[in-house]
Amino acid sequence: MSNQENLPxxxxxxxxxxxxxxxxxxxxxxxxxxxxxxFERLRHLAxxxxxxxxxxxxxxxxxxxxxxxxxxxDQYQVGQVSPPAREKPTPDVHRARSKDAGNGWHYHRxxxxxxxxxxxxxxxxxxxxxxxxxxDLNPGxxxxxxxxxxxxxxxxxxxIAGQPDNEDAIIMALDFRPTQVQIGGLVxxxxxxxxxNSPEFARIDNNAIVVMDYIKANPFKRLAWPEVR
Amino acid sequence: MDGKxxxxxxxKGGVGKTTVxxxxxxALALQGKRVAVIxxxxxxxxxxxxxxxxxxxxxxxxDVIQGRCKLKQAMIKDRRIDNLFLLPASQSDDKNVIKxxxxxWLCNKLRKEFDFTFLDCPAGxxxxxxxxxxxxxxxxxxxxxxxxxxxDADRVIGLLxxxxxxxxxxxxxIIPKMVARGDMLSHKDVVxxxxxxxxxxxxxxxxxxxxxxxxxxxxxxKESKAGMAFNRIAMRLDGHPDLxxxxxxxxxxxxxxxxxxxGRKKGAA
Ligand SMILES: Nc1ncnc2c1ncn2[C@@H]1O[C@H](COP(=O)(O)OP(=O)(O)OP(=O)(O)O)[C@@H](O)[C@H]1O
Ligand SMILES: [Mg+2]
Numbered sequence: 192m193s194n195q196e197n198l199p200x201x202x203x204x205x206x207x208x209x210x211x212x213x214x215x216x217x218x219x220x221x222x223x224x225x226x227x228x229x230f231e232r233l234r235h236l237a238x239x240x241x242x243x244x245x246x247x248x249x250x251x252x253x254x255x256x257x258x259x260x261x262x263x264x265d266q267y268q269v270g271q272v273s274p275p276a277r278e279k280p281t282p283d284v285h286r287a288r289s290k291d292a293g294n295g296w297h298y299h300r301x302x303x304x305x306x307x308x309x310x311x312x313x314x315x316x317x318x319x320x321x322x323x324x325x326x327d328l329n330p331g332x333x334x335x336x337x338x339x340x341x342x343x344x345x346x347x348x349x350x351i352a353g354q355p356d357n358e359d360a361i362i363m364a365l366d367f368r369p370t371q372v373q374i375g376g377l378v379x380x381x382x383x384x385x386x387x388n389s390p391e392f393a394r395i396d397n398n399a400i401v402v403m404d405y406i407k408a409n410p411f412k413r414l415a416w417p418e419v420r
Numbered sequence: 421m422d423g424k425x426x427x428x429x430x431x432k433g434g435v436g437k438t439t440v441x442x443x444x445x446x447a448l449a450l451q452g453k454r455v456a457v458i459x460x461x462x463x464x465x466x467x468x469x470x471x472x473x474x475x476x477x478x479x480x481x482x483d484v485i486q487g488r489c490k491l492k493q494a495m496i497k498d499r500r501i502d503n504l505f506l507l508p509a510s511q512s513d514d515k516n517v518i519k520x521x522x523x524x525w526l527c528n529k530l531r532k533e534f535d536f537t538f539l540d541c542p543a544g545x546x547x548x549x550x551x552x553x554x555x556x557x558x559x560x561x562x563x564x565x566x567x568x569x570x571x572d573a574d575r576v577i578g579l580l581x582x583x584x585x586x587x588x589x590x591x592x593x594i595i596p597k598m599v600a601r602g603d604m605l606s607h608k609d610v611v612x613x614x615x616x617x618x619x620x621x622x623x624x625x626x627x628x629x630x631x632x633x634x635x636x637x638x639x640x641x642k643e644s645k646a647g648m649a650f651n652r653i654a655m656r657l658d659g660h661p662d663l664x665x666x667x668x669x670x671x672x673x674x675x676x677x678x679x680x681x682x683g684r685k686k687g688a689a
Contacts, residue, residue, distance in 0.1 A: 311574045311577060311578035312571050312572070312574035312575040327613075327615075329613055330571055
């Protein structure tokens with residue numbers, strides 16, 4: 192069992208199916224012989240089992256999976272045989288997935304400053320990176336952040352995000368009625384008319400600050416996996 | 421005795437600090453408490469004028485602090501109301517002649533003599549304000565339903581909290597008609613931003629201007645809405661914190677409803 196990694200056929204139980212990794216570079220006949228060994232041992236346990244034939248990273252020859260599948264069905268009465276369900280991961284997704292699998296953020300030291308309470312006129316709050324205020328930012332108060340500013344309450348004062356030059360930063364509030372917002376080097380005066388009942392956020396779009404409904408725009412929906420911001 | 425020192429402040433000028441100080445002071449004295457009101461607006465004194473006591477001033481708060489007279493000599497007893505005393509400001513000095521430590525000394529003396537001492541704070545947040553809040557136990561923030569007044573009150577509230585003083589709010593000079601039309605912020609808007617305990621709501625009332633000019637206490641005028649509001653505020657400060665706050669806007673509709681119930685409304689059966 193010491194050199195399992197190098198075996199042409201490896202078998203393990205995954206959930207309610209049998210996951211069989213094969214080396215697709217070998218000829219089909221040799222693979223059938225290799226498959227016979229573990230399946231002989233399984234015998235009636237293999238009957239009607241769901242089998243996944245995984246050729247690994249290497250490309251499987253045309254019809255190889257089908258041929259081996261038919262062989263297993265005929266010889267050992269297995270049930271359904273299929274290749275792994277996932278598509279070939281693109282390199283980018285693959286990296287994100289390995290991060291996901293490794294829980295990369297587990298070891299990420301938080302760079303967010305999270306405060307609760309009301310920020311009053313004349314008070315100024317500064318965060319190196321992201322700033323989250325669980326409360327209201329009153330008119331005359333100022334919040335400044337190197338990254339995003341998120342207000343879980345009413346944003347009525349001035350919010351300055353992405354300092355000095357992070358144009359990807361956003362400013363979000365459950366009740367978005369700022370006096371003024373700045374992102375990177377851009378400035379926008381608050382519009383007293385805005386401020387619906389839904390959370391809104393400001394971001395830079397085409398070199399201007401735009402304000403959108405957060406739920407409808409859902410700015411991060413295209414990220415396939417959670418990642419550190 | 422271990423009385424309370426309460427500072428009346430607002431940040432913005434002209435919102436009614438002096439009116440509130442004189443009125444609540446008078447109301448509490450009429451309710452039987454020993455009350456001192458101190459004019460901390462050095463150089464711009466006018467609490468004496470509002471109380472009609474300007475012609476009796478001999479010494480002032482700066483004289484007391486600099487040891488030129490005894491506290492008792494400088495306190496002026498009100499003409500009409502027993503138990504109400506004024507310590508006037510100096511008209512000629514600069515605010516900076518008083519240091520915060522002087523206030524601690526003065527307030528410790530006042531605590532022993534009076535149930536309530538009110539400090540009428542100058543506008544702004546400079547030395548005069550710092551002096552006034554130095555030794556205060558409690559604070560009353562006066563605010564008008566107006567954006568700039570709210571902004572300044574909010575600033576002052578932050579500064580009070582940083583001194584571990586939890587302030588209470590009076591919204592003054594409410595004009596119900598304008599609020600109903602949507603031309604004036606309602607007290608609810610004010611409370612939403614400032615989010616501190618409400619002590620009372622005072623309507624704009626011509627009688628306040630008249631009584632200030634004649635130096636008579638508004639709280640003695642039973643028909644003045646503002647005067648009655650000040651009386652209720654005084655009760656809330658003195659053992660009745662849960663006395664309901666009357667909404668100046670709601671009053672009209674309550675009366676209308678009562679009228680309908682009693683069949684007094686024209687056309688009702
Ligand atoms: N409820 C009210 N109804 C009508 N007039 C009022 C009311 N409250 C205050 N006033 C008037 O507003 C003016 C300013 O009031 P007051 O002097 O009490 O303000 P203040 O905050 O002490 O001002 P300052 O900052 O200059 O000391 C005065 O003329 C006063 O009579
Ligand atoms: Mg005054």
